[in-house]
Amino acid sequence: MTEGARRPLRADARRNREKILAAAVRVFATEGLDAHLERIAKEAGVGSATLYRNFPTREALVEAVYRNEVAQLCDAVPALLAAQPPFAALRAWTRLFLDYVTAKYGMIDALRAIAATGGDPYGHSREMIQAALGALMEACAAAGAIRTDIGPADLAAALEGIALTSGGRERRQQAERLLDLTLDGLKVRP
Template sequence: MTEGAQRPLRADARRNREKILTAAVRVFATEGLDAHLERIAKEAGVGSATLYRNFPTRETLVEAVYRNEVARLCDAAPTLLATEPPLDALRAWTRLFLDYVSAKYGMIDALRAIAATGDSPYGHSREMIHAALSSLMDACVAAGTIRTDIGPADIGAALEGIALTSASPEQRQRAERLLDLTLDGLKTRP
């Protein structure tokens, strides 16, 4: 094995890592960054040693959670397109985008602190999200269900605006209504 290369995780270790990341999203969203890591381990159903073996610091956990949420959002696009009509896939993905933003806001202070050290947890996330949104919109255009004069950058800006104003859990219904209005404005008209 080359220096710096990592062995693939065993199936149980991979499951534990996923449980930790899922629990961390929930705990950070409800308790903020002051949440105790032991609380996250308990919520995940693993011991503290397992959590620290996977994520030796709070910063590594926050960064891993963020990257996992971006990957989950972006990986959903092809899955949705394979199982739903394009416009329904786009609609479902916008709901996942709200979930992603809610998770991100629960960790925003830590993400900023990590970025201030010179490490960028954001990396290529904006490009990845743009590519996922583009694939959904391209499928809708090909199906003739949305207008061709509005691009992914415009819809991305609209999604970000909706998320900034209405992404908190108590505003979820409002956010979904705004998403529906935005998507209805995209539809082709006879």
């Protein structure tokens, strides 16, 4: 059965999958990608068989963690826009983006290895991130807060550059200053 044709997971199976993904993020962040999968299962409160039923290989788990993190990042947009003025929501989302990229530093080699074997761990992540930025930027433009001559692809490229050059935990303050500089450059000038 293809992935698109799978039946929806039962509620308990969905909860177990979510617990495994959350535990994998924590364990990979502290122990690296060589962490034992049994450690992840224990952290998630499930048996090893449950982990392997959901993720038959380490690569499948890494890819699922990556895709889940991208989805969570992009799914944060509506809540941010509902809770804050558009420019504040954009600013908050850029911090979430930085957190997301910083957390993925430890996974980059595994993601590259998956891509080298023909897998596509990045899938639609670039499009998803640009769509999330597009929604934020449209709300900001409608509020008259930002220029309209800069598009989501441009801002995404700037954010990626900031994250790659100064997104590590030890350089977080510099990254935040660069984010502020970039966002200030988007503001409409009188």
